[in-house]
Amino acid sequence: MGLFGSKSKKLSAAKKLEGAVQFPGDKSISHRYAILAAIAEGPSEIHFFSSSVDCQSTLDCLKPLGVKIERQGNVVKVAGGGLEGLRAPSGPLDAGNSGSTMRMLAGVLAGQPFRSVLVGDSSLSRRPMKRVADPLTLMGARIRTAEGGRPPLEITGGNLTPIRYEMPVASAQVKSAILLAGLFAEGETQVVEKHPTRDHTEIALERMGADIGCHQHTIAVRGRARLEGQKLHVPGDISSAAFFIAAGLIVPNSDLVLHNVGLNPTRSACLDVLVPMGGRVKVVNLEMLNGELLGDLHVESSQLAGGEIPEELVPGLIDELPVLSVLGTQTEQGLSFRGASELRVKESDRLAAVAENLRRMGAEVEEFPDGLGVAGRQKLRGAEIDPHSDHRIAMAFAIAGLVAEGTTVIKDSSCVEISFPDFFATLARVAG
Numbered sequence: 001m002g003l004f005g006s007k008s009k010k011l012s013a014a015k016k017l018e019g020a021v022q023f024p025g026d027k028s029i030s031h032r033y034a035i036l037a038a039i040a041e042g043p044s045e046i047h048f049f050s051s052s053v054d055c056q057s058t059l060d061c062l063k064p065l066g067v068k069i070e071r072q073g074n075v076v077k078v079a080g081g082g083l084e085g086l087r088a089p090s091g092p093l094d095a096g097n098s099g100s101t102m103r104m105l106a107g108v109l110a111g112q113p114f115r116s117v118l119v120g121d122s123s124l125s126r127r128p129m130k131r132v133a134d135p136l137t138l139m140g141a142r143i144r145t146a147e148g149g150r151p152p153l154e155i156t157g158g159n160l161t162p163i164r165y166e167m168p169v170a171s172a173q174v175k176s177a178i179l180l181a182g183l184f185a186e187g188e189t190q191v192v193e194k195h196p197t198r199d200h201t202e203i204a205l206e207r208m209g210a211d212i213g214c215h216q217h218t219i220a221v222r223g224r225a226r227l228e229g230q231k232l233h234v235p236g237d238i239s240s241a242a243f244f245i246a247a248g249l250i251v252p253n254s255d256l257v258l259h260n261v262g263l264n265p266t267r268s269a270c271l272d273v274l275v276p277m278g279g280r281v282k283v284v285n286l287e288m289l290n291g292e293l294l295g296d297l298h299v300e301s302s303q304l305a306g307g308e309i310p311e312e313l314v315p316g317l318i319d320e321l322p323v324l325s326v327l328g329t330q331t332e333q334g335l336s337f338r339g340a341s342e343l344r345v346k347e348s349d350r351l352a353a354v355a356e357n358l359r360r361m362g363a364e365v366e367e368f369p370d371g372l373g374v375a376g377r378q379k380l381r382g383a384e385i386d387p388h389s390d391h392r393i394a395m396a397f398a399i400a401g402l403v404a405e406g407t408t409v410i411k412d413s414s415c416v417e418i419s420f421p422d423f424f425a426t427l428a429r430v431a432g
């Protein structure tokens with residue numbers, strides 16, 4: 001496999017993948033630990049903090065709010081000032097490309113007795129924020145958005161009242177925003193989820209001493225509880241590992257060991273799909289860190305049956321669907337999924353981007369309003385891939401390049417830095 005250039009990356013078919021891989025700290029968990037540490041009392045020390053640009057955006061938004069943060073590599077020290085410790089920023093807070101930063105910080109800012117403005121890059125500026133503005137407005141915050149409920153978000157917060165909110169869309173970011181705002185409301189805030197989404201906020205809040213409980217589909221948090229600063233360790237990001245799980249399964253003769261991968265059951269649905277299809281993935285060395293499950297994965301090339309991904313699993317593998325679609329082309333029966341219209345409002349329209357780029361590689365793919373269907377046993381042809389500035393599209397098609405005939409060129413490949421800056425170097429290493 002050859003790689004060159006700072007912008008485009010070239011890939012060709014890999015004979016095998018082998019070796020051990022360590023992933024950046026989980027992006028979702030890193031955002032949450034940083035935000036919670038900022039409103040906790042006393043110092044927190046976060047180890048294996050994500051190397052992603054997105055998580056740096058969260059730190060960069062917290063600093064102008066008066067939070068003292070020191071970063072040395074993947075160790076981040078945060079001096080928490082408690083629930084009342086934030087101060088009005090002197091200018092807009094730039095969430096960059098990060099939906100998690102904008103939506104979750106909106107929850108905290110809704111509880112502040114000052115005005116703040118959250119802005120983002122051109123991709124984030126197209127993403128829906130009404131879903132977060134609506135419940136926070138019900139709690140008493142004043143929120144202005146641009147036309148169509150898009151960023152920037154102008155938030156004037158304070159004096160929140162608790163609500164019981166039934167989530168109209170499955171979104172852990174929105175759920176987290178409401179729970180974070182609930183910390184600033186007098187009384188119990190409840191969020192009801194039809195389909196469970198990642199529960200890292202709930203786990204971290206409990207660890208830090210919040211009064212939080214979950215019963216069936218309802219999560220309830222009491223406001224005004226004191227959070228305590230902690231020493232925290234972030235597990236490896238399963239959404240980054242997913243590219244190597246898929247690659248290890250579909251590239252012949254592969255044998256990969258993926259270390260310290262976060263295996264929180266609300267995040268690991270890709271394994272629940274791949275293993276029953278014949279994917280040889282063994283989980284070893286399971287342990288719990290700060291209430292989060294993690295372990296090592298041993299992945300070997302496999303004959304995969306393919307099939308239909310049940311709709312109820314979709315929230316638990318929403319970020320993995322682009323690479324699973326690529327993998328689907330190498331299965332016996334192909335792969336399909338529905339109930340994933342949320343993919344249309346991620347960093348790009350991921351259903352359209354996957355369909356477009358698979359077609360560029362000569363694949364047969366059907367695009368539904370809320371899903372995709374790819375035929376199995378397909379020969380992919382190397383092609384020029386347009387990731388639409390979306391990190392997960394760039395990485396999914398780099399994996400496609402490893403099983404394609406000829407050369408695959410990923411344009412504007414630096415977008416992988418959003419979640420996994422060492423992605424191409426790591427791939428080059430295991431591909432020899």
Ligand code: S3P
Binds near residue numbers: 027029100170173
């Ligand atoms: C995330 C939740 C998901 C996911 C995103 C990270 C989180 O988004 O796609 O990458 O950290 O809570 P939604 O909340 O929009 O589903």
